[in-house]
Amino acid sequence: MTFTLHLRARLPAALRSLTLQKKSNMRNMSSVAGGLRAASVVLLHESLAPAFERFCQANRGPLPLLGRSQPGAWTVPAPDSRTGHPQFQKYESGACTGSLMSLEEHSEQLKDMVAFVLRGSGPLEGVLEKVGIPTRNPAAHSPAGAYKTTVPCASVAGFGCPLVVTMRPIPRDKLERLVQTCCSVGAEQGLPIHMGAPELLGIKDLSQPDYGDPVVCQPGDVPVFWPSTLTSLEAVSSCKTPLAFTSAPGCTVMTDLKDTEASGLATEGFPEVHLISQDPLHYSIASAPAIRKIRELEAIIGIDPGNRGIGHLLCKDELLRASLSLSHARSVLITTGFPTHFKHDPPEETDGPPGAFALAAFLQALEKQVSMVVDRRALGLYEQLVEEALEHGVLHTRIPLVTYQGGSAGAAQTFLCKDGDPRSPRFDHLVAIERTGRAADGNHYNARKVNIRHLADPIDDLFLAAQKLPGISSTGVGDGGNELGMGKVKEAVKKHIRNGDVIACDVAADFAVIAGVSNWGGYALACALYLLNTCETHGRYLRKAIGPPRAAGAPGWAQALPSVTKEEKMLGLLVQHEVRSGVTGNVGMEVDGLPFHGTHAQMVQKLLDVTAAWA
Template identity: 65%
Template structure:
């Protein structure tokens, strides 16, 4: 008889597998009918944390067919009981609540998503085996997308993966689970609002070993926070670690493109932070970087993937401060050149479209000029809306920290990223030099101090874009500048940025950075990682707005005409006209813009 039972069970499994049905572990949420519609929408809006497998009808207590015919009221997992948002009891069954359950709905949430198998494949041991906990689970400060009465933070599972095996594990998880298997954060727990890694909200702490990287996945235990937030008079959830097994038809893996794989890149060491994007985005951004760096005069300054890392870091930023302005023509009024402002405006335009806060800081004496440039850019349709214009003169000790942080507190930065585009940079002797070794310090405010202060504020990153080595941020490549650039031993900027983007003309670096940001945000892989798998994917209208914000020949021609109108001169020749660094706009610069756009949009 027993043999016959096992034979029937085995045959049933074979038939299910042949038909594409697979067993999945599911956690359970039980809510009154009046809450069911909103909770289903809440799951759909936050499907990374709450992947909904099935919603029952009121009073339906068996899992969906062809699952085993258990009754989850009595044969199911252990439950938590909630009353008006508070957990009031732990139950071994729901017997005794038959009358209330008649008008309640059961939700089954997939809790089988785990990187454990991928970790075991590459020989990573599962920690805390003796206590049956291999993962620590935390509430975060990341808000889920609100629906009706459901409003709660994201809950995440943390696992530790050795740095040298990180990409291998993530590739395996992605290829077997698609976008659903991607982590939501890699790096410092503080960036998720987790204040103490040693005190998880569920499970037990995992000991960090040398070379380990904390990796976080969205957890279905977010459902417990959601149930608590809605303050239903009565609700039940399965206890953490308890699940039912239901059979589900295999769905095709959701990937951004066939054959696409995620790439992982470290964008900060303090705090530790990684980003993820698609391999196709990385390939295109590298093409952009190669295009803008073709000038043989700068080849010795070039470092691979600075554009990629800068754009990834900027993509994660909430608020960005841009600076530009190189008063190389010290005998003219204004002394600024045509290289710098167009690139700065191009970056600002895409950041605006990505709904980030943007401000520009310039020399006090040039405020009027840049205010007119911004106003004309808005009127001409180059910018969607105006940009706050700031000045910084650093008259007191600690001014930079007060400028960058609320009340000078490094834990409360006003900006996440600083960008300098063709901005005069301070040399080792404290002066500022143009390419001909002329000291122009009297025309330059100490905006370099902001970049120096940012190096001491963990949550602020910086990018410098330059073409000659005397621009702010080029301190990162100053050894090469001194060796290979004419007058480099004198003019080399001494102030570093985290990322140094080298271009034949600095404006080109700004255009490329704008294009790179567009490519990243159009990637499903990167987009899901950015939003921590909560909220809805990018809509077609948002994607169209991003495309409209890209640089174009028409917009950049308008920018050049605005600069000519305000008597801004070409850097090399000093001419007032449609040229940058002595190169004509029609032909050289227009062709460069078109090449960058072709790579970006094809």
């Protein structure tokens, strides 16, 4: 069965031949003469056409628009009794009221309607074949399942609906090859928008798709999701127009129309895939150039100015995975504070707060919720630091401060989760930057083996609880092995760090970022987040291919990065409160015995130079 569609605006003046087919023939579509491709059709009253076109443009991932007709400028297809399958769906006031073999009986209404042609998923089937992943459709003539998510598409003038996705089970060891092959297709819709646990998309049960039939995951498979043009059915339903028609699910048309916009992703090179969470399972992606820059940041901060032996603690790509995880987080809890100067008031050191404030400022620029948990005895100090940082432009938004005193066995879970419910965490990610960490004997030690437990609240318990709560990840930043989170590398600390057998922190974080000075780790995390969020490959994955891309260096991002001027001001505020250098105990412009001018200022500038080179 064929029908013709006049496509005039913005397209070559020509009649495009469209042949309606069942989806079971999709595997052979790449070889159809004339380079035809699979597509679906939406027909709406001409008054809705401008809004629907803008809706498609705002949500190009699920709704890649190939073209549209002028009102009524298409020929009604004749019924094809050979297929025996409905070819269209009819919608009235938002409800699907029937399936139709043809639209012949609606020829009068069609005179005032516009046809939109949306590219189908043909390229995906070809990619799976190329990667060597067999098709696992549930039946020869049944389309693979598609699912409504809880991810809202960008709304436009009455069109607003949840994203619909398709899923394919992909063997874990073929994930990266799959993503890179998808990228080589050159179309934006080719890349997946989620790899991992379906509940992160709001999908409760993969065995119960909203469209089609389920495809079963085998042991070792990762569920991988792509945006689906079936989103258009939800969009048509959402606008509640008196009358509309769409292609029936599982039916496609063949067209030689080309994409009207080229994807910008190809210029970024092939992406890399990285695991950022085991529970729930979650992978993320970013372009190879962005990842190279983040690895460069990791190498810069990994120098050892104090000759402590931290090179033995370094684990490759911890900065990368930590920043990827933070990029996906919505709410972050940061902690810092190492009371090494137990004979002074305050006992804090100058390493930790500057890095924590720098990271918090950039997370806030990304519109994430940020809070900071500190020792109760130090709450007054941090309240003053926050106010003064706002006055001096180090911060632009106040950081809420909280304390944690522990208590009952479930106190940490109650603190981390709404009403103590593990299904509703208040925070997605915990970050400790130069925070004293509990050793194996339950005490807290400074580098000289002095027990400072009496000065530290049990914030370690939050990191221990997070290990058992799905959906909360953690990062520890340290420079000596006795900091919270360094339990991940405690064996190396015991072996290679002076007094390591006593002082090694026993509490692990998911990611252990090692730096010559812990502040540098906070600066590097902020810079890595900037790189990721100005990477279109990662940005598309974050926004699930819906909504317009955020402009590279969105307003406030560059200004929110750490700078030599801001870090000098922050250190100056600490000096005013007589916070001391960690190694020497001096009250002055130094951190860990290293002068700000010459050492720390130079480090900040190096990190900024790497970041600016990407931008």
